[in-house]
Amino acid sequence: MKQNIAITVDDLTVAYNYKPVLWDIDLAIPEGVLMAIVGPNGAGKSTLIKSILDIIKPIAGSVKIFDKSYKEQHKLVAYVPQKGSVDWDFPTTALDVVMMGTYGSLGWIKRPGQKQKKEALEALEKVGMLEFKSRQISQLSGGQQQRIFLARALVQKASIYLMDEPFQGVDATTEKAIINILKELRKAGKTVIVVHHDLQTVPEYFDWVTFLNVKKIATGPVKDIFNDDNLTKTYGINYKVSVQQ
Amino acid sequence: MNIQEYFSLVFNDYTLRTITLGTAVLGAICGMLGSFAVLRKQSLLGDAISHAALPGIAIAFLITGAKNSNTLLIGALVSGLIGAYWIRGITKNTHLKSDTALGLILSLFFGFGMLLLTFIQKMPNSNQAGLDKYLFGQAATLIESDVWLMCIVTAISLVVVLLFWKEFKLLLFDADYTKSLGYNTQFLDLLITALIVLAIVIGLQTVGVILMSAMLLAPAAAARQWTNSLGVMIFLAAIFGALSGVLGTAVSASSNNLSTGPVIVLIAAVFVVFSFIFSPGRGLLFKEIRYWKNRNDLQLHKTLAFMHNIAKTHENISHPHSIKILNNFQGYTKKSLKKLEGKMYITVNGSMWAMTQEGYDAAANLYNQHNNND
Numbered sequence: 325m326k327q328n329i330a331i332t333v334d335d336l337t338v339a340y341n342y343k344p345v346l347w348d349i350d351l352a353i354p355e356g357v358l359m360a361i362v363g364p365n366g367a368g369k370s371t372l373i374k375s376i377l378d379i380i381k382p383i384a385g386s387v388k389i390f391d392k393s394y395k396e397q398h399k400l401v402a403y404v405p406q407k408g409s410v411d412w413d414f415p416t417t418a419l420d421v422v423m424m425g426t427y428g429s430l431g432w433i434k435r436p437g438q439k440q441k442k443e444a445l446e447a448l449e450k451v452g453m454l455e456f457k458s459r460q461i462s463q464l465s466g467g468q469q470q471r472i473f474l475a476r477a478l479v480q481k482a483s484i485y486l487m488d489e490p491f492q493g494v495d496a497t498t499e500k501a502i503i504n505i506l507k508e509l510r511k512a513g514k515t516v517i518v519v520h521h522d523l524q525t526v527p528e529y530f531d532w533v534t535f536l537n538v539k540k541i542a543t544g545p546v547k548d549i550f551n552d553d554n555l556t557k558t559y560g561i562n563y564k565v566s567v568q569q
Numbered sequence: 570m571n572i573q574e575y576f577s578l579v580f581n582d583y584t585l586r587t588i589t590l591g592t593a594v595l596g597a598i599c600g601m602l603g604s605f606a607v608l609r610k611q612s613l614l615g616d617a618i619s620h621a622a623l624p625g626i627a628i629a630f631l632i633t634g635a636k637n638s639n640t641l642l643i644g645a646l647v648s649g650l651i652g653a654y655w656i657r658g659i660t661k662n663t664h665l666k667s668d669t670a671l672g673l674i675l676s677l678f679f680g681f682g683m684l685l686l687t688f689i690q691k692m693p694n695s696n697q698a699g700l701d702k703y704l705f706g707q708a709a710t711l712i713e714s715d716v717w718l719m720c721i722v723t724a725i726s727l728v729v730v731l732l733f734w735k736e737f738k739l740l741l742f743d744a745d746y747t748k749s750l751g752y753n754t755q756f757l758d759l760l761i762t763a764l765i766v767l768a769i770v771i772g773l774q775t776v777g778v779i780l781m782s783a784m785l786l787a788p789a790a791a792a793r794q795w796t797n798s799l800g801v802m803i804f805l806a807a808i809f810g811a812l813s814g815v816l817g818t819a820v821s822a823s824s825n826n827l828s829t830g831p832v833i834v835l836i837a838a839v840f841v842v843f844s845f846i847f848s849p850g851r852g853l854l855f856k857e858i859r860y861w862k863n864r865n866d867l868q869l870h871k872t873l874a875f876m877h878n879i880a881k882t883h884e885n886i887s888h889p890h891s892i893k894i895l896n897n898f899q900g901y902t903k904k905s906l907k908k909l910e911g912k913m914y915i916t917v918n919g920s921m922w923a924m925t926q927e928g929y930d931a932a933a934n935l936y937n938q939h940n941n942n943d
Binding site: 417427 | 608610664735736738739743796798799801802
């Protein structure tokens with residue numbers, strides 16, 4: 325099967341204060357995969373996502389989104405940041421946060437209108453949060469906040485979705501709800517990339533995986549490369565996969 | 570002059586009117602832009618910038634020899650901006666955290682400014698008198714052109730805030746996400762910082778470099794207590810700021826000309842304390858009340874659940890039982906019994922109680938989350 329490449333990462337190196345966080349990463353992520361990025365703490369998973377999103381400037385290397393720079397393609401990419409990266413006591417409502425997903429296509433100065441509101445409400449409905457639309461965001465539970473972030477990304481109507489630990493601190497019901505939405509996105513031909521921590525669920529949830537620990541260890545289909553060998557190389561301890569496909 | 574005299578004079582007396590208008594406008598713009606500083610967790614940036622403005626005032630005086638406030642304020646603006654720029658530079662290029670950078674720049678610039686002030690005071694033939702008013706501010710020196718300047722800066726800020734409302738809100742809430750949507754966050758950041766610096770500079774004459782940051786933070790902190798909407802918060806902060814200005818001027822003018830700047834700041838602090846105690850959603854008082862109410866409700870629910878357990882063993886749920894059986898159970902009090910009766914959940918007849926159908930249903934649904942959610 326010949327597939328388009330959604331994201332091309334070339335020789336990417338990122339360093340904070342002279343300490344390399346990502347070292348010479350090459351990646352070619354095919355369009356339409358549901359991919360997990362796994363690796364230990366400090367492996368540079370979030371940094372990789374932020375570099376793809378042009379939030380962090382690399383000291384070397386480049387990132388292409390469908391063969392063009394991120395600047396030209398930002399409307400094709402949606403982002404779900406880590407839940408802990410924002411202050412949830414910010415004075416705003418759930419609906420308002422989801423509306424922010426439309427700001428990218430609106431561009432400078434233009435205000436969101438009825439059309440944007442309708443899209444936001446649809447996204448809220450999709451993640452099962454419609455009844456909480458007027459809630460102050462600090463009054464939402466951790467799982468609900470995560471759903472709000474997901475809805476905000478859905479509103480972007482992107483081709484590529486980058487998510488930083490969307491399953492962090494959510495209960496089993498929310499995890500199921502989120503993974504169903506992710507699988508739906510893949511079915512619609514979208515590329516979904518998720519920083520993931522629970523190795524047990526990788527074979528069940530994802531069809532593509534990248535092992536990362538500052539350097540890229542391996543990348544490819546889960547059924548080919550998700551094995552003890554790569555896990556041991558990534559996590560540095562003798563690792564045994566307890567879940568078999 | 571007492572407060573009543575002040576308010577009768579304020580519309581006729583030129584000086585009073587100018588000062589009152591000036592402090593009101595200043596309070597409004599500081600409240601508005603201070604909200605941004607507070608929500609960005611940059612509360613101390615204002616403090617550092619205002620202190621950093623002092624050497625600029627002194628240098629502007631040394632160069633031009635002018636006592637004209639606009640010239641001195643341009644000096645303040647330049648050195649305030651340099652201070653802000655250096656703070657950014659330090660946090661970006663070194664291992665130092667922003668609090669260290671802020672403290673460093675604040676004391677460095679302020680110390681240098683004080684040095685220059687004492688130097689100026691010792692200079693022969695200089696009309697130095699008056700530069701130290703920038704330490705604590707002196708509202709009495711405000712003239713009409715100063716107020717005009719404040720109005721113009723406020724109008725510009727208002728237009729910019731309204732124009733970039735969506736972008737500012739996005740940046741305040743989630744800067745990384747803003748960047749991922751293709752917005753130039755550096756430009757937005759610069760715009761907000763520039764507005765805050767402007768607001769600080771025009772306030773120096775009135776409130777002074779030392780207390781200026783309180784003008785930015787206090788109204789915003791107070792406003793946050795009353796609302797969960799960004800727009801309302803900024804509006805309220807502007808109102809609180811303006812009121813602090815007017816009331817502060819009134820109090821200082823009516824009591825032996827107390828120094829206006831500190832009085833304004835104290836009034837703003839009163840707004841903060843009042844808001845922290847009495848605001849309905851987040852205030853300490855209502856939090857305490859809600860806590861007690863929840864405790865009482867819980868006790869009531871426990872009693873009701875206990876009664877429900879007894880009642881459901883009988884075919885007729887309204888079968889009367891002795892109040893005495895409740896004695897085994899600690900949650901029961903005469904008060905909670907009365908309350909349950911008031912809600913028609915039970916009927917009390919002498920030493921007997923009986924559950925009503927209503928009470929039975931309520932108890933059955935008690936621990937069902939969906940019915941309990943507000």
